[in-house]
Amino acid sequence: MGQPRPNKSTSDTMATTDNDSLDPLSQTEQFRRLETTLRSNSAKFEKILHAILDTKTSLETKIDTVSLEVNLLRADHRKLAERVTQAEAITQTLPPTFQSLQTQIASMQKELNALHRRAEDADGRSRQNNIRFIGFPERSELPHAELFLEKCLRSTVFHNGAPTLAHRIPGDLPKLVPLHALS
Numbered sequence: 001m002g003q004p005r006p007n008k009s010t011s012d013t014m015a016t017t018d019n020d021s022l023d024p025l026s027q028t029e030q031f032r033r034l035e036t037t038l039r040s041n042s043a044k045f046e047k048i049l050h051a052i053l054d055t056k057t058s059l060e061t062k063i064d065t066v067s068l069e070v071n072l073l074r075a076d077h078r079k080l081a082e083r084v085t086q087a088e089a090i091t092q093t094l095p096p097t098f099q100s101l102q103t104q105i106a107s108m109q110k111e112l113n114a115l116h117r118r119a120e121d122a123d124g125r126s127r128q129n130n131i132r133f134i135g136f137p138e139r140s141e142l143p144h145a146e147l148f149l150e151k152c153l154r155s156t157v158f159h160n161g162a163p164t165l166a167h168r169i170p171g172d173l174p175k176l177v178p179l180h181a182l183s
Contacts, residue, residue, distance in 0.1 A: 038045070140148065
């Protein structure tokens with residue numbers, strides 16, 4: 001098993017007794033010195049204590065301010081997260097809508113281009129059918145342009161009578177009304 005414990009000798013007990021007897025005197029002396037130091041430096045200790053309390057108060061105020069700011073940031077973060085979630089929900093539904101709108105725009109663009117070409121063609125064709133008379137003074141056809149044109153054509157182009165050749169279009173001919181009956 002184990003070895004037997006040695007008994008305390010008398011010299012060991014004497015040493016502790018001697019130390020105990022020396023310690024109370026030295027402790028008393030130490031307490032006196034500490035008391036003297038405390039009394040002589042109590043003003044300094046009070047200043048240090050006030051500085052610590054002021055620092056504590058200042059830190060508490062700053063911590064309260066930081067806590068308030070953090071709470072405000074959290075609230076803003078929550079609002080922003082909600083808005084992002086809403087935006088994501090909207091953008092998930094938009095691509096099919098955008099695609100259909102893009103195809104509609106492309107279709108309308110093609111129709112617009114076709115209509116533009118037709119309008120240009122019609123404008124060009126209407127100009128081909130116009131007759132231009134050159135050499136007459138400005139506004140000489142007024143007040144009745146039809147009568148002026150009939151008179152000019154009879155006197156210059158058809159001075160021998162009506163033309164014998166004419167190009168006809170197929171179909172029924174409309175009833176012609178003499179120009180002087182229109183006025």
